[in-house]
Amino acid sequence: MGQLAGKTVLITGASRGIGAATARLLADEGAHLLVNYRDKAKRAEKVVADVEERGATGTAVQADITDAAQVDAMLAGVERLDVLVLNASGGLEKDVDADYALRLNRDAQVDLATKALTYMPRGGRIVYVTSHQAHFYGTYEETLAVYAPVARSKHAGGEALQALVPTFAEHGVDFVTVSGDMIEGTITATLLERAQPGAIEHRREAAGSLLTVEEFAAHVADAATADLETGAVILAGGPGQWGDQVTRNQ
Numbered sequence: 392m393g394q395l396a397g398k399t400v401l402i403t404g405a406s407r408g409i410g411a412a413t414a415r416l417l418a419d420e421g422a423h424l425l426v427n428y429r430d431k432a433k434r435a436e437k438v439v440a441d442v443e444e445r446g447a448t449g450t451a452v453q454a455d456i457t458d459a460a461q462v463d464a465m466l467a468g469v470e471r472l473d474v475l476v477l478n479a480s481g482g483l484e485k486d487v488d489a490d491y492a493l494r495l496n497r498d499a500q501v502d503l504a505t506k507a508l509t510y511m512p513r514g515g516r517i518v519y520v521t522s523h524q525a526h527f528y529g530t531y532e533e534t535l536a537v538y539a540p541v542a543r544s545k546h547a548g549g550e551a552l553q554a555l556v557p558t559f560a561e562h563g564v565d566f567v568t569v570s571g572d573m574i575e576g577t578i579t580a581t582l583l584e585r586a587q588p589g590a591i592e593h594r595r596e597a598a599g600s601l602l603t604v605e606e607f608a609a610h611v612a613d614a615a616t617a618d619l620e621t622g623a624v625i626l627a628g629g630p631g632q633w634g635d636q637v638t639r640n641q
Contacts, residue, residue, distance in 0.1 A: 393420030396615045401425040403456055404479030406434035407621055408577050409520065412608035413476060414438050417444070417615060418447035426471075427479070429455045450511040456499040457491075462506060472510040474615045477503065477552075478520045480602070482541035496525075496544035499553050505558075513563025518614045519552050521545050522579075533544055536587040541579075556622055565621040567614045571607045572629035583637040602628040 396512030400417050404410045406428035414424045415438070424442050426449055431581035434452035442449035449460035456479055466472075477500050504517055511517075524538055525545030549568060559566050573580055573594040583590045595601050611628040619625075 396421030398474065399423045399425060400474040400476065400615065401427060401472055402476040402478055403427045406431040406438060407609050409473045409604055409611065410478040411438045412604050413611045415441050415445065416612035418442040418607055422448060423447065424449035426451045428453055439565055445509060448458040456503055457494050459502060462503055466510060469510050470509055471510065471512065472515065474506045474516050474518065475504065476518045476520065476615065477612065480545060483579065483586065491543040492540050493547065495516060496541065497548040497551055500548045503636065504552060504555065508562045508564060511562065511564050515564040517559065517564060517566045518611060518612055519549060519568045521549050521568060521570045523570050523572050526547065526590060527568055560621060564609065567619050568624045569611050569614045569627060570624060571602060571627045573601055574604055575601045576604045586604065
């Protein structure tokens with residue numbers, strides 16, 4: 392029996408990439424996985440099948456988290472939520488309006504986290520997944536120009552969620568951030584490379600090496616169960632001071 396046996400975990404944006412890999416790892420801990428997706432139902436069902444092959448249970452749950460009504464409908468089907476992994480993000484897509492990144496990476500994260508508290512018992516945990524370029528935005532971490540709007544909005548999301556830590560604490564829910572360098576094989580890396588050819592190699596050279604999806608997902612999965620103080624920040628990948636560390640938000 393794993394650490395999450397009998398517990399329910401909701402992962403946003405879990406039909407592919409880091410979210411899907413995290414779901415598979417948490418299945419090994421015995422969790423019931425709620426695999427959130429926006430519009431890729433078949434991909435989400437495949438993740439559920441993978442979860443079930445590992446001996447756990449799962450359900451694909453549709454919701455565009457920028458749509459409050461869809462979020463409400465998704466949560467209405469939840470009886471209890473022990474872990475919420477805020478993995479969904481975006482802003483590099485074509486044909487999205489100028490405010491989309493901020494609505495998704497800040498407003499939607501706050502809305503879902505706040506609403507989820509109603510379903511979370513004391514001892515629950517919220518995990519926010521971000522990037523070094525976002526987490527350190529405006530300080531000393533290099534930010535690719537094409538990624539700047541996403542970095543700004545995800546940084547704003549992290550700050551807004553961190554400001555809610557006292558509210559989370561009142562409900563007995565911990566909040567942990569997992570930040571990673573550019574991850575090989577993600578849709579974000581693919582879109583960055585398409586918009587700015589050479590971006591992946593540039594970051595690889597700067598960092599020495601890049602984590603794979605599975606390697607970064609292992610950090611996210613660990614954050615769901617590890618003995619960490621609320622407000623902890625796991626720094627995964629990257630050179631020097633960013634490599635596989637745990638820090639505390641001040």
